[in-house]
Amino acid sequence: MPPRLPIRNVPSVEGPVRYKVGNMDVAVISDGYIKLDAGAVMGLIPRVMWEPVLGKDNLDAEYRMRLGLNCMVARSGEDVLLVDTGIGNKLSGAARERAFPGDTGKLLDGLAALGLTPADITVVANTHLHADHCGWNTVRDQDGTVRPTFPNARYYIQKGEYEAAMHPNDRTRGTYFAENFEPLVASGQLELVEGEVEIMPGAHFWATPGHTWDHASIALSSAGQTAIYTGDLVHHAVQVERPAWIAAFDVFPLTSLESKKKLAERALRENALLICVHNPFPGVGRLTERDGRRTFVTE
Numbered sequence: 001m002p003p004r005l006p007i008r009n010v011p012s013v014e015g016p017v018r019y020k021v022g023n024m025d026v027a028v029i030s031d032g033y034i035k036l037d038a039g040a041v042m043g044l045i046p047r048v049m050w051e052p053v054l055g056k057d058n059l060d061a062e063y064r065m066r067l068g069l070n071c072m073v074a075r076s077g078e079d080v081l082l083v084d085t086g087i088g089n090k091l092s093g094a095a096r097e098r099a100f101p102g103d104t105g106k107l108l109d110g111l112a113a114l115g116l117t118p119a120d121i122t123v124v125a126n127t128h129l130h131a132d133h134c135g136w137n138t139v140r141d142q143d144g145t146v147r148p149t150f151p152n153a154r155y156y157i158q159k160g161e162y163e164a165a166m167h168p169n170d171r172t173r174g175t176y177f178a179e180n181f182e183p184l185v186a187s188g189q190l191e192l193v194e195g196e197v198e199i200m201p202g203a204h205f206w207a208t209p210g211h212t213w214d215h216a217s218i219a220l221s222s223a224g225q226t227a228i229y230t231g232d233l234v235h236h237a238v239q240v241e242r243p244a245w246i247a248a249f250d251v252f253p254l255t256s257l258e259s260k261k262k263l264a265e266r267a268l269r270e271n272a273l274l275i276c277v278h279n280p281f282p283g284v285g286r287l288t289e290r291d292g293r294r295t296f297v298t299e
């Protein structure tokens with residue numbers, strides 16, 4: 001059995017972990033972690049099935065599991081791409097503790113550990129606009145002003161996702177916060193795109209609907225190698241091994257099922273490095289298949 005992604009004894013601040021994808025330098029950095037109800041993460045799957053997978057030690061007394069906030073940095077030529085931006089620093093302590101208990105707000109420390117300042121980032125992409133994926137898009141200054149965190153970046157967001165975020169419904173309102181994306185309009189940095197466009201040489205949006213209708217993963221391709229930043233297509237790597245394990249957070253679960261099958265096929269075909277945002281840091285591994293059984297092996 002491969003290691004089962006321990007969540008105990010994980011330090012709250014993790015240094016960057018570096019990978020090579022073809023000629024591309026890739027790093028995973030962390031904005032910290034949050035703790036969410038494990039039953040919600042596992043959706044319809046009963047506890048008797050998921051508890052042995054997670055391990056009792058990795059659940060707290062309230063059956064919450066630790067979810068990483070893993071973000072990806074990739075370099076191509078002059079470009080420095082940041083994919084997803086964690087929770088950020090704008091939520092008040094009480095609001096954050098209610099919705100996203102944990103230890104968050106570390107992303108800029110992770111960039112600094114890579115020798116990068118916010119001004120060095122030239123491209124930002126969000127898989128979707130839920131609050132735990134775009135928080136550092138903007139920053140609140142001491143005078144209360146909210147401004148883009150990355151002054152020299154173009155921010156790529158799927159147009160349909162932006163529209164969903166601007167017009168939330170009763171189910172989605174609690175996680176779409178306009179201050180995470182509206183200031184990008186005023187600053188002229190927002191690039192709304194549709195479909196599988198290239199956002200940096202070798203980096204493409206890859207449509208993976210289900211968690212939200214316009215959710216998109218990011219695929220990196222270089223010298224015959226592939227890495228895929230899954231976004232919330234996957235909340236825990238067991239959901240790649242078993243596509244029918246679908247988080248209750250997914251707005252379109254049957255669409256998510258099809259997208260996850262597509263992900264698994266591509267991951268096997270291209271031996272892709274998978275970067276799972278919510279796995280314990282760094283959440284990186286590959287899918288293997290043996291005797292019809294699929295296993296996510298961490299790297």
Ligand SMILES: [Zn+2]
Pocket residue numbers: 130132133232278
């Ligand atoms: Zn998420």
